[in-house]
Amino acid sequence: PDRYAVAGNPVAHSQSPFIHTSFAEQTGQALVYERLLCPLDAFEPTLRAFAAAGARGCNVTVPFKFEAFALARRHSPRAELAGAVNTLRFDEHGWWGDNTDGLGLARDIERNAGRPMAGQRVLLLGAGGASAGVLGSLIACRPAALTLANRSLDKAEALVHSHHSWAQAHGVSLSAATLADCEAHAQGGFDLLINGTSASLAGAGVPVQGQVLRPGALAVDMMYGPAAQGFLDWARAQGAEGRDGLGMLVEQAAEAFCLWRGVRPETAAVLQALRERLN
Numbered sequence: 001p002d003r004y005a006v007a008g009n010p011v012a013h014s015q016s017p018f019i020h021t022s023f024a025e026q027t028g029q030a031l032v033y034e035r036l037l038c039p040l041d042a043f044e045p046t047l048r049a050f051a052a053a054g055a056r057g058c059n060v061t062v063p064f065k066f067e068a069f070a071l072a073r074r075h076s077p078r079a080e081l082a083g084a085v086n087t088l089r090f091d092e093h094g095w096w097g098d099n100t101d102g103l104g105l106a107r108d109i110e111r112n113a114g115r116p117m118a119g120q121r122v123l124l125l126g127a128g129g130a131s132a133g134v135l136g137s138l139i140a141c142r143p144a145a146l147t148l149a150n151r152s153l154d155k156a157e158a159l160v161h162s163h164h165s166w167a168q169a170h171g172v173s174l175s176a177a178t179l180a181d182c183e184a185h186a187q188g189g190f191d192l193l194i195n196g197t198s199a200s201l202a203g204a205g206v207p208v209q210g211q212v213l214r215p216g217a218l219a220v221d222m223m224y225g226p227a228a229q230g231f232l233d234w235a236r237a238q239g240a241e242g243r244d245g246l247g248m249l250v251e252q253a254a255e256a257f258c259l260w261r262g263v264r265p266e267t268a269a270v271l272q273a274l275r276e277r278l279n
């Protein structure tokens with residue numbers, strides 16, 4: 001069977017092997033999916049050895065998504081826009097780099113949560129790797145307005161700048177703000193808030209005022225498990241619908257699977273199995 005893996009550091013708790021093995025069983029694809037722990041200073045040699053052993057591709061997770069971008073000879077437009085790669089296919093004539101995180105997040109919001117983004121007002125918190133990876137795909141959903149809010153304004157401005165033409169082409173009003181003044185962009189409240197900060201890992205609360213949300217808004221954290229609990233509690237306290245990043249995880253995996261195998265797996269049952277497994 002063809003070999004794939006999730007490459008990162010750490011990878012011990014990655015759910016990707018479970019997800020891709022479930023997809024393979026469901027679609028009748030013969031593949032094995034492993035965990036590839038890469039030393040922080042040896043991402044490239046570890047991947048090259050894996051590819052040389054006959055592997056066909058890998059997913060890339062923290063902290064190697066930018067290095068993976070540099071290793072790919074060719075990129076999908078969405079990876080180009082993000083400057084980061086979460087999926088590599090080891091093509092013979094050079095590695096192909098893609099980024100399926102944003103599409104995964106958008107699918108989870110629009111299909112699984114039933115909240116189409118077209119015409120909506122969206123607030124994305126954070127301007128690090130997580131937000132950079134998804135911004136282009138969020139814009140492609142054509143919200144009316146998208147505010148990117150970050151603790152330090154310069155990083156939000158840089159991302160807004162690099163996505164300026166893309167936003168214009170999609171008719172999206174894209175702006176940068178600090179966390180402190182994104183309330184001023186709310187105009188009656190955002191319909192959708194997405195948390196791409198790592199504030200919870202730093203033990204901090206949700207770094208924005210609850211008043212930024214309109215009643216009944218959807219608030220999505222890109223994290224899942226215990227790291228997302230504080231955010232989900234906060235969302236409920238604001239009268240919003242809270243959602244963790246597990247759906248995004250399964251949907252980005254489905255897109256990667258499709259890129260490798262040319263078959264699109266069903267995600268609903270796998271997401272449900274994953275929730276039961278983690279409870």
Ligand code: ATR
Binds near residue numbers: 155196199202204207
């Ligand atoms: P990742 O790849 O997970 O996005 P990152 O690139 O280090 O990690 O980015 C972390 C993001 O979380 C940044 O937007 C960071 O804000 P700054 O750019 O101002 O540093 C944000 N962040 C981390 N801790 C935070 C906190 N306690 N409050 C608010 N924002 C925080």
